[in-house]
Amino acid sequence: MIALRMAAGAACVLALAACSSSHHATQTTTPAAPTSAPSTAPPPSINPLTGGAPSTNSVVAAKIDDTAAGRPQRGIDKADIVYIEQVEGGLTRLLAVFNTTLPVVEPVRSTRVGDPEIALQFGHIVYVASGGSDGELKPLDASPLKTAINDRGAAGFTRDPNRPAPFNLAANLASIAARLKGPQAQDFGMVWSSKVTNTGSVPGLTADTMVGGTRVTFSWDAARQRYVRMIDGAIQKATDGKVIATPNVIVQQCQITTFLGDIDQSGSPAKVTHTIGDGKVTVFRNGRRIDGTWHRAAVTNGTTLTDAHGKPIALAPGGAWFVLVATGTPVT
Numbered sequence: 001m002i003a004l005r006m007a008a009g010a011a012c013v014l015a016l017a018a019c020s021s022s023h024h025a026t027q028t029t030t031p032a033a034p035t036s037a038p039s040t041a042p043p044p045s046i047n048p049l050t051g052g053a054p055s056t057n058s059v060v061a062a063k064i065d066d067t068a069a070g071r072p073q074r075g076i077d078k079a080d081i082v083y084i085e086q087v088e089g090g091l092t093r094l095l096a097v098f099n100t101t102l103p104v105v106e107p108v109r110s111t112r113v114g115d116p117e118i119a120l121q122f123g124h125i126v127y128v129a130s131g132g133s134d135g136e137l138k139p140l141d142a143s144p145l146k147t148a149i150n151d152r153g154a155a156g157f158t159r160d161p162n163r164p165a166p167f168n169l170a171a172n173l174a175s176i177a178a179r180l181k182g183p184q185a186q187d188f189g190m191v192w193s194s195k196v197t198n199t200g201s202v203p204g205l206t207a208d209t210m211v212g213g214t215r216v217t218f219s220w221d222a223a224r225q226r227y228v229r230m231i232d233g234a235i236q237k238a239t240d241g242k243v244i245a246t247p248n249v250i251v252q253q254c255q256i257t258t259f260l261g262d263i264d265q266s267g268s269p270a271k272v273t274h275t276i277g278d279g280k281v282t283v284f285r286n287g288r289r290i291d292g293t294w295h296r297a298a299v300t301n302g303t304t305l306t307d308a309h310g311k312p313i314a315l316a317p318g319g320a321w322f323v324l325v326a327t328g329t330p331v332t
Contacts, residue, residue, distance in 0.1 A: 049080040049185045051192025051317030058182035060173045061119045062128040064094040065107045070167045075105035077238040080319040089268040090213025099185045106170035114272045116143040121302045126182035135261025146180040189302025193314035198307045204289025207249040209331045218249045220287045248320035249284040256326045273324045282331045285316045
């Protein structure tokens with residue numbers, strides 16, 4: 001009896017299975033369309049030195065003369081980032097950082113004690129200078145920067161026969177970078193935006209201040225959407241005739257000390273600009289002025305800029321000029 005019940009049950013199961021199989025076999029099934037996953041692609045990468053298209057070039061910093069005898073400067077209009085710093089006798093000198101393009105620059109001058117500190121926020125980059133005193137070269141030699149120093153016989157330098165020495169040394173940055181193989185651009189703390197994102201900005205059509213005994217002025221040009229460098233009321237141009245201008249002028253108040261290890265022929269000692277720490281900053285962009293503070297924790301860190309509300313100050317894409325002034329220097 002039990003065997004008969006088991007047989008009947010098995011027959012029923014087989015019948016149901018057959019019925020189910022027959023039912024599905026007669027249906028037309030349309031495969032479900034795959035569900036699109038939300039887009040997780042990262043935004044296009046940008047050049048951290050400009051906020052624009054990234055570059056595969058090495059980053060190269062070059063020490064450039066900034067006196068009347070050294071103007072017009074060659075290649076300075078192609079720099080992505082430029083620092084104006086005080087040297088001896090109240091004069092200024094430039095540390096120009098190149099990445100988008102690596103031009104021939106002139107006139108290349110000697111290093112200063114504070115340069116490795118400025119340059120290392122970009123990484124172990126290539127650093128180019130004519131030479132320097134033993135005291136000025138010591139911190140450079142102790143740094144991990146990849147150096148090209150003309151006075152030590154480095155390749156890539158030539159003398160311009162149309163200029164007097166020492167204002168005639170030219171450096172081919174592309175050639176030097178190919179030989180030293182420095183790193184590409186890395187984040188050095190800046191935030192970039194095509195719009196002014198900070199509340200509390202005020203009109204800022206002219207950036208006017210003093211670096212040592214040298215007046216530094218930039219004037220907003222609405223047609224160019226840039227601040228044009230002015231000296232004694234004259235628009236400054238590079239040797240190729242291009243106007244020297246930038247979308248951003250950052251006036252950074254720093255501690256500046258005297259360096260007795262380098263004294264010029266007139267008896268004036270060199271100056272050292274300290275870019276680690278914090279202080280007041282004034283950013284000029286898009287014809288607006290934004291006041292705030294800068295902060296840099298260590299030599300391996302970049303510099304951050306924040307407004308009075310603690311919000312990052314965004315720069316307009318296209319690079320910047322940093323004007324390194326002594327603490328307390330007026331910015332008008």
